[in-house]
Amino acid sequence: MDLRVRFAETDQMGVAHHAAYVVWLEAARVEWLRDLGLSYRALEDQGVSLAVTGLEVRYRAALRFDDRVRVEVRLEEARSRRVRFAYRLVRVDDGVRCAEATSVHVPTDRAGAATRLPAAWLEAIRPQVTATA
Amino acid sequence: MDLRVRFAETDQMGVAHHAAYVVWLEAARVEWLRDLGLSYRALEDQGVSLAVTGLEVRYRAALRFDDRVRVEVRLEEARSRRVRFAYRLVRVDDGVRCAEATSVHVPTDRAGAATRLPAAWLEAIRPQVTATA
């Protein structure tokens, strides 16, 4: 997924604020699922969320306002009760790798309790799992 | 309500981003209600929200990271189907008025349809209405 750094996402250091990356990871996850034919909105409408339980980001190079960023998504683990994604953020114009990240998710129901990922989702994403880079 | 400008709320102009003010108005509204003994969280738990239908902000002086800001709240209108607040943002350290704002709200139910403000709320807030400054 490609996006542009928004002005509102910059801070007074003149670069994208580190919390903005976390929002981009999520947006890229949603697009990655859509590319597989899976609607995260539909999952939420069924009452299942992929709650984030862990997050790691390594920031390597700053991104500036209006930079185009490619967020590459990779699925590292897909179980009915735990899913893990890995990400690479690349600045489109020069190919510089700006950040890497992982996020761990637990399927939860409307009450926030752990639940199982619907079988159809698990079947759809499991073949996408790739070994850690 | 007093708050500090967070670093994440700044932008590359070196000042608080104009969208951050909108979040502060909301936080100040919640505190203003709490001071009256009204919990906005409890209202939401009952299924009633004060959906924002109109917003106006006039920005007069920039706020910087770590500035202390006082958000003064005033109720301008309180009807069962429409509530309007006015705000003044003052920088605490020098008393400079940095912004003014108004917000208009319509009580809505969980489905997002217009509803009436609970009678107890209306009774509690109505005496607070003051004429436009």
Place this chain on the structure above:
Amino acid sequence: MDLRVRFAETDQMGVAHHAAYVVWLEAARVEWLRDLGLSYRALEDQGVSLAVTGLEVRYRAALRFDDRVRVEVRLEEARSRRVRFAYRLVRVDDGVRCAEATSVHVPTDRAGAATRLPAAWLEAIRPQVTATA
């Protein structure tokens, strides 16, 4: 400019939070300028910002997570010391007009003092001014 409502932009009412719209207006402004061949990033790099001095939003219909939103931008006023934009937010899938907005801007220098819009910018945007709808 078209965008998708991000999950992070929703709130517990299940719709896009009203402050997110303010960020979208800005992103759409930047794209509108880019379509004219004007880089807002380059303007900032020259030391000139279009500081927001006024903002009005009228919210008409809620937007949900993953909704596609078209932000239509129109220039209402273009003077060397004051620029005003108007906006319409339309949900792409059903054409519903979800919000309207205006923003007023004053060119400022790095110190935040009012300045003049560079002549090249004024010439480029002035022919785009359209009467209030």
Place this chain on the structure above:
Amino acid sequence: MDLRVRFAETDQMGVAHHAAYVVWLEAARVEWLRDLGLSYRALEDQGVSLAVTGLEVRYRAALRFDDRVRVEVRLEEARSRRVRFAYRLVRVDDGVRCAEATSVHVPTDRAGAATRLPAAWLEAIRPQVTATA
């Protein structure tokens, strides 16, 4: 540092969005430094930033709108070219530990290049280093 979960920080799952925690960590860091007599704003004004190069968050229990959150800050490492903080987020009303986090920082100059932490800062924070919990 104590704060309240803002409405704008919730998402449609009805809890605080995971990116909001990252903003809270930063706010708590700034207060922790202030308690030591160090102004992060003054450091920035001198041209030195504590750029975030690494971030880890483990989310344990959800936080809701209006919950009071205590962010406990601990310094784990303080060198002239690298600083690491650890955090615990505790819900004030019931003492539940809701999240833990660490952040790694590199002092950078205005151009974003790595630099040394001013000696006065290093002397002030070094005695605060505590072993990993």
